[in-house]
Amino acid sequence: MPTISETYLENRWRVQPNHANNYGTVHGGNVMKWMDELGAMSAMRAANEPCVTASIDQMNFNRPVPTGETVIIESYAYETGRTSVKVALDAARENPRTGEREPTTKSRFVFVAIDEDGKPVEVPDLSVGSDRCRRLRERALERERDDS
Known part of the structure; x- marks a missing residue:
């Protein structure tokens, strides 16, 4: 049984000109793609199977990320x-020189585990053994309640 902590991933993408719109900030579609890719990896760690995106809950882009800054995404x-x-997915902008961070985007994705024929397969329960696991789960569930 995998733990929530074992599914936790964090990745960074430096916003390049080819990621930016005509305002010099990252395209929302790029952020969504990066969240989807990292989220799928967290889901695969939980399921121990390939996973595909089933749904994306509300996604608000609260702050832009300019070219040259970094998008950091946390996923679990x-x-x-x-x-x-x-x-659960959280994105933030980070100044690569100072390390200063500012939250930009939050969302929840639902993934479905599939077999080699693309048919859904059962996934194991997640273990919530440590304090960190409990904090992560509570943070995600609280956000789910707030969005309802």
Whole structure:
């Protein structure tokens, strides 16, 4: 049984000119793609199977990220269904020189585990053994309640 902490991933992308719109900030579609890719990896760690995106909950882009800054995305699975995995995703902008961070985007994605034929397969429950696991899960569930 995987733990929530084992599904936790963090990645960084430096915003290049080819990622930017005509305002010199990252395209929202790039942020969504990066969140989807990292979220799928968290889901696969939870499911121990390939996973595909089933749904994306509300996604608000609260702050722009200019070219030259870094987008940091944190991802972790916090709940499983029979064949699905819920993943919490948080993005922030980071100044690469100072390390100063500012939250930009939050979302939840649901992924479905599939077999080699693309059919849904069952996933194991997630273990919540440590304080860190409990804090991560509570943070995600609290956000889910706030969005309802």
